[in-house]
Amino acid sequence: MVTVNRNYLKLPGSYLFSTIAKKVSAYQAANPDVEIVRLGIGDVTQPLAPAIIEALHKSVDEMANAETFHGYAPDLGYEFLRSAIAKNDYEARGCQISADEIFVSDGAKSDSGNIQEIFGIDNKVAVCDPVYPVYVDTNVMAGRTGDYNKKNENFDGVIYMPCLEDNGFLPELPVKTPDIIYLCFPNNPSGAAITKDKLQEWVDYANKNGAVIIYDAAYEAYITEENVPHSIYECEGARTCAIELRSFSKNAGFTGVRLGFTVVPKDLVREDVAIHDLWARRHGTKFNGAPYIVQRAGEAVYSPEGKAQLKEQVAYYMRNAHTIYHGLKEAGYSVSGGVNAPYIWLKTPNNMSSWDFFDYLLETAHVVGTPGSGFGAHGEGFFRLTAFGTYENTLEAIRRIKAL
């Protein structure tokens, strides 16, 4: 008889956002007249920019003619997109990344979940706590962790790096040396950003210890401060220790369109094996490319019109971030994030648990946020609000919270 992958059984409950969705639907069903404002899940609300829509229309038309039709895309992605990425995201920032080190994908969720596959099962994994849940759950599924530890509310065998108020929500170099280190800056969920000097310490640490950093830069477009790096390759030596994940979801509103990429420098070698070759092999075997029309839409992100329109879109969300941040401060909350990131991280009042505060906010202000404890044990006592709502809804949510 068939056996199942029992590692999946180690995962407690359902995915965080499914739990939230169920709670919100139950509340809405019981209170059909209530208008709920959703600032929970990090999904965008603004339509695709005109330059992107134009590129989509044009490429859809190309698919209607035999001469311009496109079938399977090249394994790594189309050259036109990889070159645009290399030029705009890397060369322009002084990073030495070539087009053939870029692997186009359908988004950073899949890449951040799949990347662990090319590393040995015996590697020790370190994550920030709180953390984007995908990094941990996919390592659990792969069998790279122990069981769920109910007392600690985390998994045995994983190195958790607490990101707390007193360390500015930044991880400290762990006592036990990890092999794979997941870092995400600007951070989801805390909205914290790391300076170039601080990130350089991580790069030096990884190079010294032979570790690999998986750097998730999905929110780099939201950086407003000068000393915050957009890419880990702005740090010296990152080519020999870091993989970078990027997404078009948050900088260009592609959450429903699906596009992302992973950078694996050719200088990243472990056990005499080029990690680039392993990822190329995996990509070629298990992925058949992002759609041509979507890659053309991605190319438009880098056109002069696209850049100008997306700058405005990011500014729209950052106005929300500013509104939430200052509104909550005025209401007496302790808040962080929201300056280089579209997330605001607040301390729950009166030591309420994150889920109690979730219920309280839903029932009294009819506002949905995300309980910090859903991102890890050290998220307990915190709560995340996103800046991805509409401006009107954001204003309304803050008005209601202030009125509590």
Ligand SMILES: Cc1ncc(COP(=O)(O)O)c(C=O)c1O
């Ligand atoms: C840190 C982080 N990485 C990756 C993703 C997923 O991005 P994508 O939409 O490209 O799959 C998210 C989405 O919320 C995220 O917060």
